[in-house]
Amino acid sequence: xxxxxxxxxxxxxxxxxxxxxxxxxxxxxxxxxxxxxxxxxxxxxxxxxxxxxxxxxxxxxxxxxxxxxxxxxxxxxxxxxxxxxxxxxxxxxxxxxxxxxxxxxxxxxxxxxxxxxxxxxxxxxxxxxxxxxxxxxxxxxxxxxxxxxxxxxxxxxxxxxxxxxxxxxxxxxxxxxxxxxxxxxxxxxxxxxxxxxxxxxxxxxxxxxxxxxxxxxxxxxxxxxxxxxxxxxxxxxxxxxxxxxxxxxxxxxxxxxxxxxxxxxxxxxxxx
Amino acid sequence: xxxxxxxxxxxxxxxxxxxxxxxxxxxxxxxxxxxxxxxxxxxxxxxxxxxxxxxxxxxxxxxxxxxxxxxxxxxxxxxxxxxxxxxxxxxxxxxxxxxxxxxxxxxxxxxxxxxxxxxxxxxxxxxxxxxxxxxxxxxxxxxxxxxxxxxxxxxxxxxxxxxxxxxxxxxxxxxxxxxxxxxxxxxxxxxxxxxxxxxxxxxxxxxxxxxxxxxxxxxxxxxxxxxxxxxxxxxxxxxxxxxxxxxxxxxxxxxxxxxxxxxxxxxxxxxxxxxxxxxx
Amino acid sequence: xxxxxxxxxxxxxxxxxxxxxxxxxxxxxxxxxxxxxxxxxxxxxxxxxxxxxxxxxxxxxxxxxxxxxxxxxxxxxxxxxxxxxxxxxxxxxxxxxxxxxxxxxxxxxxxxxxxxxxxxxxxxxxxxxxxxxxxxxxxxxxxxxxxxxxxxxxxxxxxxxxxxxxxxxxxxxxxxxxxxxxxxxxxxxxxxxxxxxxxxxxxxxxxxxxxxxxxxxxxxxxxxxxxxxxxxxxxxxxxxxxxxxxxxxx
Numbered sequence: 009x010x011x012x013x014x015x016x017x018x019x020x021x022x023x024x025x026x027x028x029x030x031x032x033x034x035x036x037x038x039x040x041x042x043x044x045x046x047x048x049x050x051x052x053x054x055x056x057x058x059x060x061x062x063x064x065x066x067x068x069x070x071x072x073x074x075x076x077x078x079x080x081x082x083x084x085x086x087x088x089x090x091x092x093x094x095x096x097x098x099x100x101x102x103x104x105x106x107x108x109x110x111x112x113x114x115x116x117x118x119x120x121x122x123x124x125x126x127x128x129x130x131x132x133x134x135x136x137x138x139x140x141x142x143x144x145x146x147x148x149x150x151x152x153x154x155x156x157x158x159x160x161x162x163x164x165x166x167x168x169x170x171x172x173x174x175x176x177x178x179x180x181x182x183x184x185x186x187x188x189x190x191x192x193x194x195x196x197x198x199x200x201x202x203x204x205x206x207x208x209x210x211x212x213x214x215x216x217x218x219x220x221x222x223x224x225x226x227x228x229x230x231x232x233x234x235x236x237x238x239x240x241x242x243x244x245x246x247x248x249x250x251x252x253x254x255x256x257x258x259x260x261x262x263x264x265x266x267x268x269x270x271x272x273x274x275x276x277x278x279x280x
Numbered sequence: 281x282x283x284x285x286x287x288x289x290x291x292x293x294x295x296x297x298x299x300x301x302x303x304x305x306x307x308x309x310x311x312x313x314x315x316x317x318x319x320x321x322x323x324x325x326x327x328x329x330x331x332x333x334x335x336x337x338x339x340x341x342x343x344x345x346x347x348x349x350x351x352x353x354x355x356x357x358x359x360x361x362x363x364x365x366x367x368x369x370x371x372x373x374x375x376x377x378x379x380x381x382x383x384x385x386x387x388x389x390x391x392x393x394x395x396x397x398x399x400x401x402x403x404x405x406x407x408x409x410x411x412x413x414x415x416x417x418x419x420x421x422x423x424x425x426x427x428x429x430x431x432x433x434x435x436x437x438x439x440x441x442x443x444x445x446x447x448x449x450x451x452x453x454x455x456x457x458x459x460x461x462x463x464x465x466x467x468x469x470x471x472x473x474x475x476x477x478x479x480x481x482x483x484x485x486x487x488x489x490x491x492x493x494x495x496x497x498x499x500x501x502x503x504x505x506x507x508x509x510x511x512x513x514x515x516x517x518x519x520x521x522x523x524x525x526x527x528x529x530x531x532x533x534x535x536x537x538x539x540x541x542x543x544x545x546x547x548x549x550x551x552x553x554x555x556x557x558x559x560x
Numbered sequence: 561x562x563x564x565x566x567x568x569x570x571x572x573x574x575x576x577x578x579x580x581x582x583x584x585x586x587x588x589x590x591x592x593x594x595x596x597x598x599x600x601x602x603x604x605x606x607x608x609x610x611x612x613x614x615x616x617x618x619x620x621x622x623x624x625x626x627x628x629x630x631x632x633x634x635x636x637x638x639x640x641x642x643x644x645x646x647x648x649x650x651x652x653x654x655x656x657x658x659x660x661x662x663x664x665x666x667x668x669x670x671x672x673x674x675x676x677x678x679x680x681x682x683x684x685x686x687x688x689x690x691x692x693x694x695x696x697x698x699x700x701x702x703x704x705x706x707x708x709x710x711x712x713x714x715x716x717x718x719x720x721x722x723x724x725x726x727x728x729x730x731x732x733x734x735x736x737x738x739x740x741x742x743x744x745x746x747x748x749x750x751x752x753x754x755x756x757x758x759x760x761x762x763x764x765x766x767x768x769x770x771x772x773x774x775x776x777x778x779x780x781x782x783x784x785x786x787x788x789x790x791x792x793x794x795x796x797x798x799x800x801x802x803x804x805x806x807x808x809x810x
Contacts, residue, residue: 096725098750112730176523201456253552266530361774369769376762388781390770
């Protein structure tokens with residue numbers, strides 16, 4: 009369990025990005041952290057693996073205070089995949105790139121080989137084993153970035169904006185990867201502003217605004233609360249907005265995708 | 281001359297590649313159209329856009345076959361700096377297209393390159409900043425701006441050169457949905473006010489399609505669908521790797537229930553109007 | 561780490577010094593720097609330091625000027641100690657002469673830091689690039705200079721982002737022997753370089769798309785004009801230099 013207890017964080021330049029944030033994430037959970045730019049989402053996730061230590065308050069990972077451990081130690085359990093794959097690739101081959109973390113963590117040669125094989129297979133990158141990471145397409149680079157983190161099997165996988173620049177098929181792949189990771193009992197946290205992606209995933213949603221959490225609830229409740237979404241400067245899901253326009257019910261809870269709306273509308277249809 | 285873009289039998293392959301990336305492209309765009317160009321990654325949409333302002337073939341080299349005329353110029357024979365008078369290009373990355381230390385100088389950059397005199401530059405910079413709503417940021421430095429603001433400045437820099445056509449390659453890739461919507465609204469505004477022809481490459485069909493008069497879907501180097509978005513959405517775009525907006529998916533489900541809609545709704549306003557008619 | 565770049569950022573303040581042409585300020589800087597290097601006696605050096613103070617005051621950058629001096633305090637002390645110890649060995653003991661010499665070296669250092677700091681605090685990078693253009697340096701080079709300055713903050717942010725990503729994969733930058741630490745820089749430097757190449761391509765594309773290279777003689781939105789105050793500063797600087805040289809020759 010990752011526990012964030014009343015955390016404040018102020019950057020060296022004086023800007024306070026987190027103002028009293030509290031939240032817990034259990035293994036097996038899927039959580040989406042949403043909010044506009046500057047709300048504090050990326051600042052928050054950097055606390056999970058110790059890249060940032062709270063100015064006030066405490067962050068515990070499986071009971072350990074992040075202040076007591078190094079980033080390398082925390083990263084064994086909390087894997088952070090950043091937005092831009094171009095900000096991490098440096099190896100000659102895809103294979104080396106994936107093995108990097110394992111070498112840092114002191115794994116043995118044969119174990120490294122085994123894991124690299126497994127992960128390349130799982131992420132559909134086996135044929136690129138000897139290729140240069142820089143020759144891969146955008147979607148492949150994203151998969152490689154994720155591969156280079158899941159190779160050391162962290163219990164918590166944190167993805168920062170995994171869908172930027174991805175097309176429909178690539179996003180479906182990412183959803184599959186997330187689901188398979190959840191099936192293994194791990195936790196997945198994604199920072200995103202891709203609403204329709206979140207509607208497909210239906211996770212727990214944490215909404216942030218100006219350094220505070222303004223809502224923490226499941227997608228069917230969080231994303232249908234039009235007032236709070238507006239407060240967080242987020243556009244509502246299209247279907248929810250449509251439901252709002254035509255239905256008289258006070259609650260839009262659970263109306264996220266076309267199937268949800270169809271269930272409600274079907275009995276109301278005038279027969280042709 | 282009412283044709284902004286005329287393409288006949290266009291094929292293209294990048295230097296050193298074994299296969300063509302554009303195959304038999306035929307396209308005509310009239311002045312004042314707002315064209316939404318979409319397709320899966322690697323389908324050739326960015327490559328096609330580069331042909332519109334001369335980056336292909338003059339910057340990227342490669343082998344360009346077929347005919348392509350943009351704003352009356354034969355692209356193969358016209359250097360990029362001449363194409364720039366008629367066609368403006370906005371790139372994905374807000375940072376890589378602002379290279380001056382102040383907003384003012386960035387917007388003036390193109391005009392300075394063209395040798396426009398100082399007074400005229402000042403006039404056009406004022407006008408361009410006003411029209412994109414960034415007048416107050418005249419003296420700001422690029423690092424002080426947000427992603428959306430940077431893209432607005434990029435648009436202003438292009439507008440200052442008074443083009444007839446503006447091509448935007450996934451301008452909202454790095455922006456959040458709300459900011460993206462504002463950019464699309466700005467483009468719609470520019471199209472109405474200035475009669476600017478807009479070619480917009482986007483994945484965000486749910487937000488952008490209502491502003492487009494035309495939707496073109498590309499797949500594996502070819503144009504596979506081309507028409508009015510409201511009717512084009514009857515096709516299953518998923519087979520080309522493009523996701524259909526949920527509103528459309530919902531209405532397609534209604535069609536399975538026996539209803540038929542000639543024009544599918546592109547916005548929740550249109551959708552609610554249509555839906556009210558069939559609900560008791 | 562970002563503090564270093566704070567020094568490169570001019571302060572957007574309205575002051576007569578900020579409004580001066582960078583060329584006249586450059587003349588003043590060159591005169592002051594050359595005189596500080598030419599002469600080693602404490603009196604001259606102190607005068608050269610003090611003469612900056614009214615200008616710093618007029619430019620309303622006292623706080624930032626003092627900050628940059630404060631920032632080099634460590635180096636100042638270092639220079640003093642090294643010189644003092646050198647005089648000890650050279651003169652066979654601690655002497656008053658040695659003390660004075662060490663103080664002079666330190667004052668020279670402060671004077672130079674102060675002069676450069678004053679220049680950069682009151683000159684916009686933009687004005688600097690305009691000055692380069694006026695000096696008939698080819699526009700391509702001026703542009704490269706400006707673009708480099710414009711991207712310094714971005715590159716710093718990227719370096720930070722890259723470090724975060726690599727640390728999250730277990731890279732430990734603080735540990736290890738000297739050679740290990742050098743090797744650990746590779747995962748930081750390689751992406752940084754590659755990103756820079758990518759950016760150059762993107763910049764080139766964007767520049768071409770905005771008609772770069774259309775005609776040989778570019779025009780400019782902003783122009784530098786030398787005012788009376790500029791000529792006054794240049795004249796003063798040159799006269800000052802001549803007087804000092806004259807006085808020192810006797």
